[in-house]
Amino acid sequence: MIMKEIKREKRQKPLIVIASNRGPFSFQQEENGSFTVRRGSGGLVTALGSLAERYQVLWVAAAMSDEDRRWAQSNEEKIQHVEGIYLRLIQPDPDAYELYYNQIANPLLWFIQHQLWDIPRSPTINAETWQAWRDGYAAVNRQFAETIADSVKHTDHPVIVFPQDYHLYLVSGYLRQMLGDRVQIQPFLHIPWPGPDAWRILPKGMRDAMLYSLLGSDRIGFQTQRDAFNFVQTCRFYLPDAHSLGSRNSINYAGRKIEAKAYPISVDVEQLESLVEEPEVRLLRSQVLNNTGDRKLILRVDRVEPSKNILRSLVAYRALLENHPEHHDRVQMLALLVPSRMEVYEYQNYLREIMAEAGMINAEFSDELWEPVRVVVGENYHRAVAALQLYDVLMVNPLADGMNLVAKEGVLVNQRDGVLLLSEDAGAFYELGEHALIVPPFDIYSTMEAIHEALNMSEDERHRRAEALRELVRRSGVRRWFQHQVEDAMQALR
Numbered sequence: 001m002i003m004k005e006i007k008r009e010k011r012q013k014p015l016i017v018i019a020s021n022r023g024p025f026s027f028q029q030e031e032n033g034s035f036t037v038r039r040g041s042g043g044l045v046t047a048l049g050s051l052a053e054r055y056q057v058l059w060v061a062a063a064m065s066d067e068d069r070r071w072a073q074s075n076e077e078k079i080q081h082v083e084g085i086y087l088r089l090i091q092p093d094p095d096a097y098e099l100y101y102n103q104i105a106n107p108l109l110w111f112i113q114h115q116l117w118d119i120p121r122s123p124t125i126n127a128e129t130w131q132a133w134r135d136g137y138a139a140v141n142r143q144f145a146e147t148i149a150d151s152v153k154h155t156d157h158p159v160i161v162f163p164q165d166y167h168l169y170l171v172s173g174y175l176r177q178m179l180g181d182r183v184q185i186q187p188f189l190h191i192p193w194p195g196p197d198a199w200r201i202l203p204k205g206m207r208d209a210m211l212y213s214l215l216g217s218d219r220i221g222f223q224t225q226r227d228a229f230n231f232v233q234t235c236r237f238y239l240p241d242a243h244s245l246g247s248r249n250s251i252n253y254a255g256r257k258i259e260a261k262a263y264p265i266s267v268d269v270e271q272l273e274s275l276v277e278e279p280e281v282r283l284l285r286s287q288v289l290n291n292t293g294d295r296k297l298i299l300r301v302d303r304v305e306p307s308k309n310i311l312r313s314l315v316a317y318r319a320l321l322e323n324h325p326e327h328h329d330r331v332q333m334l335a336l337l338v339p340s341r342m343e344v345y346e347y348q349n350y351l352r353e354i355m356a357e358a359g360m361i362n363a364e365f366s367d368e369l370w371e372p373v374r375v376v377v378g379e380n381y382h383r384a385v386a387a388l389q390l391y392d393v394l395m396v397n398p399l400a401d402g403m404n405l406v407a408k409e410g411v412l413v414n415q416r417d418g419v420l421l422l423s424e425d426a427g428a429f430y431e432l433g434e435h436a437l438i439v440p441p442f443d444i445y446s447t448m449e450a451i452h453e454a455l456n457m458s459e460d461e462r463h464r465r466a467e468a469l470r471e472l473v474r475r476s477g478v479r480r481w482f483q484h485q486v487e488d489a490m491q492a493l494r
């Protein structure tokens with residue numbers, strides 16, 4: 001019924017299918033049984049907002065909570081129209097989902113792609129890993145593909161499917177088997193794609209399945225050229241029948257040409273520029289200001305995540321206070337940390353180490369008026385945006401990061417001509433690096449020197465750099481990011 005509706009409506013327009021682990025909405029059930037919808041904050045939701053007027057959009061995602069599941073079960077129709085988007089939630093078997101999410105995607109793939117393994121000790125691939133791969137990762141990916149195939153089977157529109165990120169590497173292959181060439185398949189990977197060496201950790205059976213599946217796509221979107229290039233090299237290195245004929249940006253496989261292309265993600269410029277005017281953000285801004293006083297603010301905003309390299313920035317800050325006592329009582333470091341994967345031992349432990357290091361810095365350097373570093377753990381996006389307006393130095397020093405949106409948000413909303421300290425291993429480096437101070441993520445000495453340089457930078461230079469950065473972000477934007485991907489897929493449909 002709903003598919004017939006999709007069919008009648010906007011007849012000539014392509015149907016865009018987004019597939020992602022987490023969907024754009026969450027549901028809450030009220031006492032009277034009805035559901036209220038809460039819109040997620042991800043960039044893709046925003047990007048689609050404007051596209052939904054021009055295209056039909058179907059979003060397939062996994063139900064995240066019992067209420068999401070109840071919402072999905074309460075509807076006779078499998079696909080519902082919610083805020084301009086058609087939505088279909090899959091309900092994986094909880095055991096399969098656990099294996100897919102907590103055994104393969106988050107520990108194994110995330111750790112390989114951010115190169116976080118301490119390889120003399122881990123990982124150990126054992127029978128459980130293989131079972132998690134088959135009964136978890138592959139099974140849930142197949143369920144996504146089956147759901148997409150079922151949702152589009154009656155439409156005569158051109159269909160473009162955009163599977164998102166490392167949770168769904170096997171969707172392209174399954175979909176190609178199920179639907180043949182009648183769909184365009186174009187995954188986008190939000191996280192880094194490392195070179196061939198990093199992938200030796202993944203056993204050949206899993207690696208081949210993942211790479212061959214991705215080669216079932218028409219083109220694959222990455223954050224940077226570097227990721228796209230690494231993907232091409234990985235395929236050439238491991239797959240004897242994948243070639244790169246006269247191009248660094250595509251693979252020829254099974255008579256088809258699969259493009260690897262960079263689409264750097266960005267932020268919602270309009271939304272952020274209006275958010276900073278909201279009363280709640282203003283209030284939080286004055287709280288941050290009260291706390292910092294007239295000291296210079298060195299800020300970082302991250303999930304508690306080892307790849308963000310929070311600990312080394314604290315160590316570098318300690319080195320600054322040791323080597324440059326002129327900054328005592330003139331600076332404050334503020335780390336706004338969003339809890340993430342707190343059930344995982346490595347993440348808990350990482351947070352403990354951060355708190356201990358911050359505590360030691362305060363123990364050593366504070367006086368009755370000055371608290372050298374504050375670490376605030378909790379979720380508050382408005383507070384993050386408020387603080388980003390006030391930094392003198394923004395510390396973005398990840399070991400590996402697909403893009404890092406904090407860097408882009410920061411330079412857009414900052415009001416103090418603050419200086420961006422940016423790791424050369426953040427995707428954002430390729431767009432913003434020219435006007436930032438570059439910090440090599442492992443090098444604490446250079447990081448300390450960069451903080452010192454930023455704190456001493458002339459107003460003119462700060463202004464020049466900050467203006468250039470702001471303009472770069474203003475000219476991009478998340479709508480354009482997605483529009484480029486849609487245009488490329490449309491081009492191929494013609």
Ligand code: GDG
Pocket residue numbers: 041190191265301302303338378379380381382384401402403404405406407409
């Ligand atoms: C992955 C990739 C890639 C901050 N405080 C809160 C909060 N934030 C916002 C930030 C920013 C977002 O969360 C974090 O985005 P990042 O890009 O910095 O990092 P990841 O979460 O690792 O994102 C990354 C991104 O995907 C997009 O492709 O750039 O490389 O790793 O917008 O301002 N959000 C909420 N509460 C807070 O307290 N909800």
